[in-house]
Amino acid sequence: MPQVADKIKDHARLFNEPEYQELFERKKAFECGASDEVVAKQSDYINSWEYREKNLARQALTVNPAKACQPLGAMFASVGFEKTLAFNHGSQGCTAYFRSHLARHFKEPCAAVSTSMTEDAAVFGGLNNLIDGLQNAYTVYKPKVIAVSTTCIAEVIGDDLTAFIQNARTKEAIPQDFPVVKANTPSFVGSHINGYDALIKGVFTCFWEGKERGEVTPRVNIIPGFDGYAVGNNRELKRIFAEFGIDAAIISDVSDQFDTPTDGKYRMFDGGTTYQQVEEAINASATISMQKYCTEKTLDFVKEKGQPVHAFHYPIGIKGTDDLLMTLSEITGKPIPESLEMERGRLVDAMADSSNWLHGKTYSIFGDPDFVYGMAQFIMELGGEPVHLLATNGGKEWEAEMKALLATSPYGAKGQVWPGKDLWAMRSLLATEPCDFLIGSSYGKYLEKDLGIPLIRLTFPIFDRHHHHRFPTWGYQGGLRVLVTILDKILDELDRETMKTGISFDLVR
């Protein structure tokens, strides 16, 4: 009997018991499933080049896209601001999905409300839902700002947010001067990175309304972009600013929201960016985006106001961080602090210490466009060779930038760039042209299982491992963390391999 009362086995092990194995066998016979040979033949086929061609030619169907939808990005961005309530105009299910998606990654509750549109609303428009929703949210949660973003359904029926919100004010659902940020985030175009962009732009639009740039203050605005390592990275940014002595404002700082301490207090919203900072941001010396593709519209808007802008691609590793620091130094006229120089030296030292393990390893990377870019750049610095670089939400421009990056190093020679492709395409790519390691999110674990290519989890979402987001991946310190994550995988794999024979299963590596 596999299950006894005084020692209950959990499901992770239970089904390996002989009783269950037998049951599965019987079930197979009963269900008249295909024979093992047929199954084997089929799996050989889907690993073939022939299938790959068909798979890559696929146009209509998307299977396992490596992206989330727009309002999720908007919601993520909105909780980075002081006492701001994320408010989805649309059906309830979407909001529940965003909340659990973020909660599963950050292991933190995530507050957001929805206008809970129903069938009626879908037919007659969501005006009443929005008015009621705003009124309830305002009275119940007492936020400072409500950030409205739309889900597909509201976009499809063409709800006019501007008019609806004005309506709500007139009806005194919310006070006349109560700030409501809005972002149109239709998910049938774009992905979470565009939703992020739309919301940040919405915040600027709302708070800079009617204002022009005045006297420039020596301050820098930093927009981190959608980032699964937000907690660690934002804090790391702040540390870097402190080392520099730079006055900087992080626009959407989610580091506290997604890392609330367990101290008996309930923090419904704990966004770190104040609206005073947002208002003052218009006069800053420059705005820096850490992820270009997350902030295209926002930066255009800022540029229109006459402010210089700079954009990076997820600064991981030496060059990524060098560029960021040099830019900060140029904008502020401050020299690179000695402490950061030391950190750089330490990262270089660590890379050199482990170089023989890293040299010549091949990697495929998937994730958001900026992440894939930054990661590939660091991999090449480590003497690794990127193979398949895939961003479901990457476009033509990204493809061109990636190719240019690969061309800068002999280690980029094997690199193939796959904009717009999904993880099922990645499966074919890896089956036909395998590599040593796969870098991406938890979703890569199915590829790992099918193809035996070990997965290194370094981007959102990471559901099946804990606390990664608490550590930085940016800056030299973050580079160290990324380096260790990769190395651990390489060495764990080596141990796993050598365990089989015991030969070369060594204590010292």
Next chain:
Amino acid sequence: MLQHKHQDLFNEPACAKNQAKDEKTRKKGCGGKPLTPGNAAGGCAFDGAKIVLQPITDAAHLVHGPIACEGNSWDSRHALSSGPMLYRTGFTTDVGEMDVIYGGEKRLFKAIKEIIARYDPPAVFVYQTCVTAMIGDDIETVCKVAAERFGKPVIPVNAPGFVGKKNFGTKLAGEALLNHVIGTEEPEITTPADINLIGEYNVSGDLWMVTPLLKKLGIRLLTSITGDARYHDVTKAHRARVNMMVCSQALINVARKMEERWGIPYFEGSFYGVKDTSLSLRTIAKMLVERGAEPDLIARTEALIAEEEARVARELAPILPELKGKRVLLYTGGVKSWSMISALHYAGMVVIGSSTRKATKEDKARAAELMGEEGETMDNLPQRDMYRMLKNREADIMLSGGRTQFVALKAKTPWLDSNQERHNAYCGYDGTISLLKEIHKELTNPVFDLVRTPAPWEV
């Protein structure tokens, strides 16, 4: 007591280093020089003994002493096994305070009993350590009683750390083999082409780079002492026709005494580098033929050498131009102080210096001769000087052990592990290919560009 027993070893006639000393210092023995307190010390005699014997893979190796001794030498060397894994289990009596007061012999006896009951190994090696030697535990008697009681060989290895350095411990291990193991069983068959390798521990599979060559020539490796060895094979080693001594110093007593007792001639050779590998194969063939092997062995050996050398040249052709002229600082010791040089010369590399620690007078002479004008032999190179040399770019790469790795990297110089903690086999033809490929990989690693380019704000 122990000192007296060891006197004979201190007088090793075949040990050139020892013979070069005057009588007084010779009496102190090769391991007798006290270690300098406060200096970075190498391994102790126990460590040396364990290094030599542990590669007997199917035996149990039981350390009689406190837990730390075993920790010191357990598994940090990659002596590989093609089969049994028992040698990697860290057996220790882990003596505690009570044993120190009342003596640890009973505990030792019990430990032997438990090992035999649970693992049934062909033999148990028992290692003495400082603490148990100090309290007067008589491991020889315990082993003798245990061997009789359980009907299994139980071999005492009386080399507690304090009797000397690692090198001396290796000789004591050799004595243990001579007194308790070699010659205790007879092989079922012998052939006129049976040999032993002595002082080859199969670090990172070095031995396996050579065994296929021997096999092809129909030369039977009776046993390797002790790389990837099985206990019962070592017992029959005395029936070999020729011994090849791979490490010139560590087990010289074994080679010499086997010649004395069983008339087996030995020669000293190396499997590092193409030239030396070929030379060693030639010598084995020649000596075997002299002792009655089929004369065509010589011609077959020549044919194999020609074939293998051509293969190496072919495989390395793409990288040789990039290696040519590159300057190497070799910081190893013993035989490797010269045997590695020929492997590097093969690629046209320049060896600017070789450390000759733990090397014999002959080793030093050979190293000096091989390097000629371009390099110098040095005994100990202080890390400060090493750093300076590398910093000044006198060498393009350093080959050394893990301890000096970080000096090279701090000096922004590529580095390759050439000692026992490395992960690649560098012996024989295939080993040479892999050594040179690894060097090439290090020299071209992009991280060294990064290491050497200043940060953008420094330019």
